[in-house]
Amino acid sequence: MAISTDEVRQMIVDALPGAEVEVIDETGTEDHLRATVSAPQFSGLSRIEQHKLVKKAVQSRFDDGSIHALSIRTTVPV
Amino acid sequence: MTMEPSLKDRVEELIRENKVLLFMKGNPEQPRCGFSLRVVNVLESYGVEYGAIDVLPALQPLREVTAEISDWQTFPQLYVNGELVGGCDIVEEMDESGELATLLGVEKPERPAPSAKQELQADNPQQSPPIQIER
DSSP states (O other), X not given: OOOOHHHHXXXXXXXXXXXXXXXXXXXXXXSEEEEEEEOGGGTTOOHHHHHHHHHHHHHHHHHTTSOSEEEEEEEOOO | OOOOOOHHHHXXXXXXHOSEEEEESEETTEESSHHHHHHHHHHHHHTOOOEEEEOGGGHHHHHHHHHHHHSOXXXXXXXXXXXXXXXXXXXXXXXXXXXXXXXXXXXXXXOXXXXXXXXXXXXXXXXXXXXXXXO
């Protein structure tokens, strides 16, 4: 199973309104993805808490096997 | 009546007792996952003492326990001062930014560009006891 980068991007934006999100397919197989997320909701959170917010947004697609790996990079917008 | 401590109790104790503790696949001498290897390389470059637990012999139970304790169930997981810092992405990011040095209370090491100091040796499986602490 696989998932489009657009779909992952949309799931993250839906969970974190106002976020700037870029999702790339690292392997060309649509299951090892890299997400770069800048979201106002991250303000004041530790990195692991920021990652949890992103992970939770797409957890359902981990659970169904669509995504095997998601590498995450988070920043707080200035 | 004596109660065996639960796996969760044991894990919580290990997190409490080791200032720097890494849950990883394999062990520092022989990581069995590229992400675990990368975290080991970062830690080794700081020269800090750390405990390492090979999660492979009890992968699913440890996933469940860390999900309960820290709401995180993928490995590697690095704990410093009793708190989950993160996995490979976060550790590398905090290494680059200097935050990891601050957290560990040491100077950021000067070093050449990161390179894998050892190859993943998946063809040489090594059985370890369920929880192994190395210092």
